[in-house]
Amino acid sequence: MSKIETRLAELGLALPEVAAPVAAYVPAIAMNGRALTSGQLPFVSGQLPATGKVGAEVSLEQAQQLAATSVLNALAAIKQEIGDLDRITRVVKVVVFVASAPQFTQQPLVANGASELLGQIFGDRGQHVRSAVGVAVLPLDAPVELELEVGYQ
Template sequence: MTIDERLKEKGIELVDPPVPTASYVPCVTVGNLVYVSGQGPVRDGKNVYEGTVGKDITPEEAQKAARLCGCNILAQMKKHLGSLERIKRIVNLKGYVACTDDFKGQAVVVNGASDLMKEVLGDNGAHTRCALGTNSLPTGIPVEVEAVFEIYEQR
């Protein structure tokens, strides 16, 4: 089953990826690795989720925000590569969670993106990971996720 078929089967729609809001590019390829800049829970140029986890937003909402970040990562990859079928595997995922000082569920929040990668990429969705808490993120988003993928050589 192709990645696009798996997305369709699971009812996951990738929309146009967000445009950078600062001085960076969405993706950079180095050899057979693609580094994807941090993606927020954004759709159609607007934040879908905002706030601080543990104060303004629940961990469950933040997990959904992380899943949307993962969808935006895949949308960036599709735009960058032309096809998700060039993805060999995800190597690393880093998630940042804007949260209160006493919040300890960063790993559970970032599972929203990690679980998506496993759903979409199957066995190739297993990856190394880091989940960090911070006091704030750009534009008031509660979660930002970045990733590194290994790709097949272009034929």
């Protein structure tokens, strides 16, 4: 087990199976020392644990957890491409899309669910640039979608 997967276990977490794409794309690509994911939904055992808009059907706290779940899905996709998460030298960028009710303006707080987990997993290597974007709707009515870019050796 890699050091990163050991750290996940210490946090009470584990990598899921790589989520099957819901359209014509691949979950991740790795080349030239960078690995990027497609948008990762917060699937748990192939199902979305919640649907709807954050600030309406989905609470801020639920959305933060869904963002963290999306991180685990993204890391699983990256592991499939690079073989070992210990090869990650830096989390470079995180983009979090939040399906938002019209009055909801706390997208950065939703994204903190992802950012804070990456910090717990990778320490200083988990610090990254980030965008948190409110959108009208996401695939399958998911509340959150996340893209992850990492550097690796």
